[in-house]
Amino acid sequence: MATISKLDAAMHQLNLAIDLFPAGDYLASLTLGGAAEDILGGLRKTADKPVAADFIADYHKKDVDPAVAADKRRGVIFTVLNRARNAAKHVNRADEDTVDVDQVHPLQMLMRAIPMCASLGVKPSSEIEAMVRWVAEHPEVQK
Numbered sequence: 082m083a084t085i086s087k088l089d090a091a092m093h094q095l096n097l098a099i100d101l102f103p104a105g106d107y108l109a110s111l112t113l114g115g116a117a118e119d120i121l122g123g124l125r126k127t128a129d130k131p132v133a134a135d136f137i138a139d140y141h142k143k144d145v146d147p148a149v150a151a152d153k154r155r156g157v158i159f160t161v162l163n164r165a166r167n168a169a170k171h172v173n174r175a176d177e178d179t180v181d182v183d184q185v186h187p188l189q190m191l192m193r194a195i196p197m198c199a200s201l202g203v204k205p206s207s208e209i210e211a212m213v214r215w216v217a218e219h220p221e222v223q224k
Contacts, residue, residue: 088201091120095194099208102187103215108169108180110187115166118194125197133193134162166190188222 085093098114122132138158145154165186168177195209205213216222 087120088124088203091117091124091194092198092203092206094120095191095198096206096208098187098191098194099212102191102212107182107184107187111165111182111190112169114187114190114194115170118166118190118197121194121197121201124201128201130200133197134159137162137193162189162193185222188216192216 094113095117098110098117101110101113118133122134125132138155141158142151142154145157149157165182168180169182191212195212198205198209
């Protein structure tokens with residue numbers, strides 16, 4: 082049996098997710114990137130640091146339907162942010178027998194995970210550096 086730190090596990094998953102992304106394996110990239118993002122977020126929470134999704138949720142609270150109670154708006158945003166990842170890993174109803182996966186789904190997960198690495202003391206891997214270059218070389222994903 083091998084023992085690995087949660088941070089090393091997250092980085093392994095993140096690096097694999099990044100490797101799979103340019104090859105078009107968006108489902109595997111989404112699930113691995115989502116797992117890494119979840120672990121990194123947990124590590125940040127235990128260090129009393131905010132997770133990437135918190136910044137996104139706080140920014141977009143103003144965009145939620147004003148009819149939604151103020152204390153429920155973050156939940157609405159998190160539902161949207163996590164929809165693709167949750168659809169890929171959960172089956173809650175009998176009619177949930179397919180999952181839609183687009184390039185943007187793993188990309189969003191990777192872009193949430195990568196910034197959390199630095200604040201946890203992780204030096205950018207060659208995979209992270211490649212992903213940053215890929216985004217810079219593909220301005221269409223920045224729109």
